[in-house]
Amino acid sequence: MTAGIPLAQALANWRACAPAEPRPCGLPVAELLRGFHPDQRPGAMVPLLVGISAGQRAPAELAALLQADSLVDDIDLAGAPLLEADVLVIGGGGAGCVAALTAARAGARVLLVTKLRIGDSNTVMAEGGIQAAVGEDDSLQRHFEDTLRAGHFLADKSLVAALVSDGPAAIRWLIQEGMSFDLADEGRRMGGTLLRKKPGGASAARLLSYRDFTGLELMRALREAVLLQPGITLLDRHPALELLSDDRGRCAGAALHDLARGRTVLARAGATVLATGGSGRLHLLGFPTSNHYGATADGLVLAYRLGAPLREVDSFQFHPTGMAWPGHLEGQLVSESARSSGAMLVNGLGQRFVEELQPRDVVAAAILREIAEGRGILRDGRAGVFLDTPTLERGKPGILAGSLVTLSHLAHRAGIDPASEPFLIRPTLHYQNGGLVIDPAGRTPVPGLLAAGEVTGGLHGSNRMMGNALLELVAFGRRAGEAAILDARVERPRNVGLTHLADWRRALTVQGLPLSRKAPMIFPPYGNFNAATDRGKAA
């Protein structure tokens, strides 16, 4: 990957050619993906040996965690303080907050626990927008078809139908919660029409946004709503160590670690909603990531141990435009709204090599192909391609300062002027397409365990459309919250403990897998904090 065109020469090529001429791709999409998408790399995936989804494939880093032993033992629960609730929500990102709000408004006593703080999540990283078929020229059917096609027809149709049908209501709900959206007619004080953009891979303008920090604005509204909602008890800095089970295999809450006091706390609940997000911080396949610090697949690991099946955990989304340079910003996201506003991707020869608004997996594979075939640009040993912001600014003066706020901020941190110099970008690990199997109500096959958001699978097939993640967390957060309160009202769990761990350890032993490896990871190892050994220490 070190072969490439030096920066100075590439800039000269870019200036000489601007605006760049498109070069035909020359490869059918299927072949492009097979040859250059990271998921498809030979040896990238290993089969799972234990658990209900044994035989499925997953990246080696994830498989190691999925097939590890627990951080806690039965004896750690003796004497641990007990918290009781109707509904336990694990995860304080978008999906968790929506589920908690929904359940609390339906009358449940809700315990919302987060590993870091409320809002510390990938939701706030979402820049582009949220999809919902609200335009006159659009329909639920088109949204449904676009989503299935982008996911290579691997998605669960009933889940996708639920997602797109909830779209317009989800937007109305968000507006009622106080979220702002970009309007087509910005000057008006009251009313107005939502501004719609066309997301990559869509057949209609369907992307609703707020500047280029839609997720942050969404999370702001949710966070305020949660903090004001009676019936929700919020526990920050309480990562989940293990799910609790009763003697019939029902999920009965979770064992949490109180970081401030350095001790285990039990949260018992009639229903548990997992909204723990994805796994980007495992740096799967060695890629940098756009993900939040907390995205360590904790929810997948815990639910899998309790017997919840997985799907498409061999499929990850690599966002085409992650920062490739400078090093300290590697993997950080350059918003897709740059491309949906018209910014081009240019290789070291000054050529446009891909139609920028194709689905993310195609664009990412095309970029990786340019780099692999020596047409990338080298800067301080890092390879990438250009995101042509100067040409965009020339075509639409003022766009950088006006609507691409996050992008301009990022350029400032990188020490470049986006109006005169293009970004050097490279695909970054962005989203976990698969996850826990759920039904349209958000229930996993394990009684009492529900899930919403990125931790679930089935909505995106093997590739997610931009804007569907924010819609998913609202639509399925609400569905899971509604289902959770119903589940919490059926029979109470009995003999609550870690019954499932004995069977899990038997399975590991029979397969000859080490019991010395512990999971979930909880914190990625950057900070030299080891969750297994430092658990007794106050953070």
Added chain:
Amino acid sequence: MTAVLTAEAVRVGPDLEAWLAVGGGGGLRRALAEPEAIIPVIEAAGLRGLGGAGFPTHRKWAAVAAQPRPAKGGKWVICNGNEDEPGTFKDRFLLSETPHQVIEGALIGALAVGASTIVLYVNPREAAAVRVLKQAAQAWAKHSLLAECAAFLGSPLRLDVVEGSGLYVGGEETAAVASVMGGFPFPSLKPPFPAEAGVNGAPTLLNNVETFAHVPHILREGAEWYRALGLGAAVGTKLYSLSGDVLRPGLHEMPMGTSLRQLVFAHGGGMLAQKAFKAVFTGGPSNTLLTAADLDVALDFDSLRERGSRLGTGAMIVVGEGTSILRKTAEYVAFFAANSCGQCPPCKIGTHQVARILERIENGAGRPGDLEALENLSKMLPGSGRCGLLDGAATVLSSSLHAFRAEYEAALARQSSGQVNLGAA
């Protein structure tokens, strides 16, 4: 592996012809041929009550046989399959996989004591066992062997499947009698024992499913053969329900008197995750815990009694390092409290109080003095109930408190005044 009750050949399900084809019916035919020999053979074999009490079977049978036959209704046999205690899963296996050896044993019992009604009393929550047993009983009703038994007894012989209440306390023998009579399974004071006045006041023979299952084999193969199956002074085989922190939990049929070490490490595949062995809850789980010092003890009635514990139902719930004795004890005492029938105030209130104190210690809300309160209760309560439920709860409490007091103290220390627990995991 000495499989008699669980041998592949006898696992025929409800198919009576298949049972007769593998030697079934032989015991019953011998019983019909020499009815006066039944009780002496059982006595010579040394068969004991395998439901937990270990009472010599022949004495029970002789006691019922000695009673005069009531003019109306005749004597009764109850085959007790109420099994509901934590960690015990042998009867459901016998009833659903090999029901005919159980029924044949009960028929032989009926011949020995002169009973005219046999009740197969089962836990309704074991749906598979109930279904198979009903099919099996129907197959017998149509078969000529049953008619031969009736002819011998000189009266019709009824074979009924009765679903019990599904309550743990219904397994106690007087409670089983009450349940068969259609009432709530309240245990009653003994004497009178069911052998004198059981169902409707008639003499009633009551044995566990596993006890009856051995009978046809003993009559067919002889007392000597049966005695030789056991190790040391013990006789026959025993179904051990092995569970907890072992690699291979499950039902293991082994010679009576097999050592705990053999059961856990040879047959159970050793401790799960190579954790250190800590203790075993036996039987109900209502007995004194076995600890590492008891690993070489023979698992039979007398050896365990010498150790101050009991074999009980043969359930062995193994606890390894990493599993909390406190939490297990709290779970079992809560089970007993929930299953107290409520007749005897010391049991109703006592089990509830113990469960409440254990629960608060377990949940980080224990108080100073709780351990002393538990100790006092465990001394005060035993002997004040009609049945053994209260005694069982007190025994498991006092023995776990005695052997693992440090765990209780650690749980109390962990929670005191929200103190930060630095270092220790």
